Amino acid sequence: MMNFSKPFKQVIVLILVACAVIASSIGVTLSSTEAQTSGLSTTNSTPHSATNSAINSTNNSATGSTTNAAVYRFKVGAIDALVVSDGSLTTPPLPNYAPTAEPAEVEQALRERFLPADQLTLYFNALYLDTGRNKILIDTGSGRELGPTLGRLAANLRAAGVPPETIDTVILTHAHPDHIGGILTAYGRLAYPNARYYISKAEWAFWTAANVSLASLKISEGFKQAMVAAAHRHLSAIRERVTLFQPGQEIVPGIQAVDAAGHTPGQTALLISSGQSRLIHAADVFFNEAFDLEHPDWQTGFDLDPAQAAATRRQLLNQVALNPMLVLAYHMPFPALGHIRARGERYEWEPTLWQFEVAD
Ligand SMILES: [Zn+2]
Numbered sequence: 001m002m003n004f005s006k007p008f009k010q011v012i013v014l015i016l017v018a019c020a021v022i023a024s025s026i027g028v029t030l031s032s033t034e035a036q037t038s039g040l041s042t043t044n045s046t047p048h049s050a051t052n053s054a055i056n057s058t059n060n061s062a063t064g065s066t067t068n069a070a071v072y073r074f075k076v077g078a079i080d081a082l083v084v085s086d087g088s089l090t091t092p093p094l095p096n097y098a099p100t101a102e103p104a105e106v107e108q109a110l111r112e113r114f115l116p117a118d119q120l121t122l123y124f125n126a127l128y129l130d131t132g133r134n135k136i137l138i139d140t141g142s143g144r145e146l147g148p149t150l151g152r153l154a155a156n157l158r159a160a161g162v163p164p165e166t167i168d169t170v171i172l173t174h175a176h177p178d179h180i181g182g183i184l185t186a187y188g189r190l191a192y193p194n195a196r197y198y199i200s201k202a203e204w205a206f207w208t209a210a211n212v213s214l215a216s217l218k219i220s221e222g223f224k225q226a227m228v229a230a231a232h233r234h235l236s237a238i239r240e241r242v243t244l245f246q247p248g249q250e251i252v253p254g255i256q257a258v259d260a261a262g263h264t265p266g267q268t269a270l271l272i273s274s275g276q277s278r279l280i281h282a283a284d285v286f287f288n289e290a291f292d293l294e295h296p297d298w299q300t301g302f303d304l305d306p307a308q309a310a311a312t313r314r315q316l317l318n319q320v321a322l323n324p325m326l327v328l329a330y331h332m333p334f335p336a337l338g339h340i341r342a343r344g345e346r347y348e349w350e351p352t353l354w355q356f357e358v359a360d
Contacts, residue, residue: 040080040130040161042358044073070156072335074352075360076326077274079131079254083328083335084157086124086141086182087150093120096301098291099218109290120288124178125336126153127281127328128162129272134252135162136169137192138270138281139330140182145230153182154191167192169252172199173260173283173330174267175207175231176302183234190237198251199235201244203266207231218301260285260316262309263302269316277360279326285309285316287331293317293340293347317347326352 070085091097097120098106107117127138141153154164170192172180185191206212212231214224235242245251247259247268258269263284270281286292287300296313303309320327321342329336332349341348 040073040082042073043356044069044354044358070152070334071160072337072354073358074335074337074355075277075358076129076272076279077277077360079129079272079274079277080358081130081279082128082157082160082162083337084126084128084153084160085334086126086153086156086178088121088123088334089146089149090119090121092118093291096219097287098295098298099301100299100306101291101295105295106291109294113290115290121333122287122331123333123336124150124153125328125330125332125334128157128167129255131252131254131274134169135167136171136252136255137167137195138171139173139179140170140191142178143181143184143191143234144186145177145181145226150178151182154185164192165194167195170195170197171251171255171270172197172203173270173281174264175199175203175235176264176284177227177230179283179330180234181230184237195241197238197242198245199242200257200266200268201246202261203264203268204235204242204244206265208235214304216304216306218299258316260312262305262307262312263300264304267312279328280316280320282316282327282329284330285313286329289332289349293349296345296347318342321347 072083074081074083093106093110094103110117110120124141126141129136129138137157142150144151157164157167170183182191183197207228208231212228214227217224245257245268247257249257251257251270254273256271256273258271258280260267260269260283267283267285269283269285272279272281284302286296291298292300292313296317297310299306299310317340320340324339327338327340329338332338333351335352338349338351341350
């Protein structure tokens with residue numbers, strides 16, 4: 001029988017502990033790889049947050065990442081759904097987001113929500129749906145059109161186990177750069193190369209015209225020109241792959257086009273149905289709670305027909321307040337899912353509660 005001295009025994013114990021730690025970390029690595037390759041995860045945040053860390057170039061904090069989770073999983077009946085963040089943008093609220101409101105009222109609206117009075121953060125949330133029949137992406141994010149805090153959609157999709165090449169259907173709610181700017185990659189190639197693209201006939205006709213008039217927008221001339229150029233660039237790239245639809249039409253099984261004109265001439269909300277479950281994708285019918293829900297008659301500088309946009313906003317908000325239905329609103333705080341409550345002339349947003357296990 002071997003007779004080890006006490007210090008030698010301590011070294012052996014340390015080696016055994018080290019082996020156990022290495023073995024368990026290999027086990028963790030394997031199990032997370034298995035989760036990635038076996039399709040979508042059934043839980044939120046844990047599997048993909050590690051992957052998101054890996055794709056960020058600014059991982060310089062003590063915890064290894066400076067960003068939060070970028071996908072949220074849920075179900076609409078039998079449909080597997082993911083909200084996928086494209087990023088966020090913090091900008092002065094005036095003049096673009098409330099050009100007709102009194103500055104003091106704008107400041108008060110923000111302060112009531114414990115937000116900085118001189119900053120507005122907009123969130124950009126695309127929706128991915130796997131219906132079993134189709135793999136569908138609703139809007140493509142901003143790509144490189146609106147700066148470095150945006151354009152993260154394709155990478156976040158891939159990190160969540162959805163390679164962009166697997167998407168067969170891209171539905172565009174409207175042709176503003178934060179919704180179509182991700183059609184082309186930085187290298188000018190289609191980010192979703194195997195997809196058929198769907199957009200409303202009115203939206204396509206407006207933005208592909210030789211002369212696009214944005215005279216009624218209350219934003220800078222430079223921004224208007226950039227919007228038109230982005231629309232021409234990205235829409236011309238899908239000319240051979242586009243199908244135009246009309247309001248009311250079923251675009252693909254389970255997804256119906258709902259007229260939401262005003263913000264743009266052919267903006268479309270989407271009614272997603274599976275069994276008894278419903279979700280309405282509200283596109284840019286409203287941007288945020290402090291302004292558009294508390295003050296639904298305030299304009300945004302981006303509404304081409306402000307009166308029509310306000311009427312559309314009230315109509316959709318009343319509809320989902322009277323017949324409660326889950327709402328996704330593209331620019332609301334991630335994951336941008338909630339319900340609407342009417343309170344007098346105003347509306348309230350009730351965010352859905354975070355779920356660890358994915359459920360309808
Ligand atoms: Zn938008």
